[in-house]
Amino acid sequence: MKNTTQSAAGILGQIAAIERMEPGKLCVIRQGPQGPFFNLQSREDGKPVCRYVPREQADVVRQNTENYQQFELLVDEYAQMIITQTRQERLAGKKKGPWPSSASRKRNLPA
Secondary structure, three states: OHHHHHHHHHHHHHHHHOOOOOOOEEEEEEEEOOEEEEEEEEEEOOEEEEEEEOHHHHHHHHHHHHHHHHHHHHHHHHHHHHHHHHHHHHHHOOOOOOOOOHHHHHHOOOO
């Protein structure tokens, strides 16, 4: 399990290294004479939200949305790793079921 712990710590380190993120997708809404116009599409409280993104901020917003996607992948990977570890530990410790059999329960009933 030590490798799993080291990997989990590494994933948490990668998550902590993400300083900026923005959920959503950066989209070109139209082309203008000086270049494209952008908006950021996302959901908040289950409702679609679109925000205009100035052309000069598009590269930063694109990087921030990529950071968010990376964050989600890392969180999913970490969660799956911990779930697997938890299940392995539980099954390794399971020599006998925690519940007595129905026959032993009947024997222990007061007469």
